[in-house]
Amino acid sequence: MTAIRVVTVDDEPLARExxxxxxxxxxxxxxxxxxxxxxxxxxxxxxxxxxxxxIDVEMPELSGFGVIAALDEARVPAVIFITAFEQYALKAFxxxxxxxxxxxxxxxxxxxxxxxxxxxxxxxxADYGPTxxxxxxxxxxxxxxxxxxxxxxxxxxxxxPADQVDWLDVADNYLGLHVGxxxxxxxxxxxxxxxxxxxxxxxxxxxxxxxxxxxIVTVRTHDSGGHVIEIKGGVQLRSSRQYADRVRALLR
Numbered sequence: 001m002t003a004i005r006v007v008t009v010d011d012e013p014l015a016r017e018x019x020x021x022x023x024x025x026x027x028x029x030x031x032x033x034x035x036x037x038x039x040x041x042x043x044x045x046x047x048x049x050x051x052x053x054x055i056d057v058e059m060p061e062l063s064g065f066g067v068i069a070a071l072d073e074a075r076v077p078a079v080i081f082i083t084a085f086e087q088y089a090l091k092a093f094x095x096x097x098x099x100x101x102x103x104x105x106x107x108x109x110x111x112x113x114x115x116x117x118x119x120x121x122x123x124x125x126a127d128y129g130p131t132x133x134x135x136x137x138x139x140x141x142x143x144x145x146x147x148x149x150x151x152x153x154x155x156x157x158x159x160x161p162a163d164q165v166d167w168l169d170v171a172d173n174y175l176g177l178h179v180g181x182x183x184x185x186x187x188x189x190x191x192x193x194x195x196x197x198x199x200x201x202x203x204x205x206x207x208x209x210x211x212x213x214x215x216i217v218t219v220r221t222h223d224s225g226g227h228v229i230e231i232k233g234g235v236q237l238r239s240s241r242q243y244a245d246r247v248r249a250l251l252r
């Protein structure tokens with residue numbers, strides 16, 4: 001029988017070591033990597049392509065839900081969430097995780113979770129990846145307005161804080177996050193960004209552009225009925241008539 005390749009993720013060293021030890025001792029499991037934060041987890045999962053991930057829900061900067069939401073839908077492993085908080089148990093199942101383990105993790109519950117993982121891996125539905133990523137995205141969105149973007153370059157990932165973004169625009173199948181002279185590509189849609197960003201800090205000015213309100217320097221009316229918006233750094237963006245009311249609200 002082929003061993004199940006496992007990655008464990010937890011920002012608490014003792015908690016991570018507890019689960020990693022259980023993995024090492026359990027027949028049929030192969031521990032291929034450990035991560036102590038969400039970005040490390042994304043890099044490991046992308047590079048190692050494990051079958052199963054044990055991942056803590058509550059981690060600084062990027063939660064377990066945020067990690068799963070940022071994965072490539074075609075390469076999503078089976079997921080078992082780990083949490084110290086009972087309220088996340090139901091959410092874990094709503095997201096589509098195989099199981100959840102509450103800290104401190106016992107051998108009995110660990111064995112039961114691994115059994116469920118074996119069953120899931122043996123009859124994995126075709127839409128498993130897209131469903132899990134979509135559900136994790138909704139779970140992360142329910143935690144509040146977006147405060148960060150996870151962007152990928154090759155097999156590595158980095159966090160771009162939302163408050164560093166000057167403006168966003170459409171770039172083929174991605175959004176361009178403009179941060180000063182740099183542009184990062186984020187896998188998402190303009191509609192998604194508009195819904196997830198705090199409307200007090202970001203305003204959509206065009207079907208293909210969103211601007212950080214505090215970066216706006218001037219707003220001028222254009223003959224077309226829209227506006228020309230200049231932001232810090234001298235960049236000028238054209239707003240469309242469709243979004244004129246939102247832009248006018250900035251002038252009040």
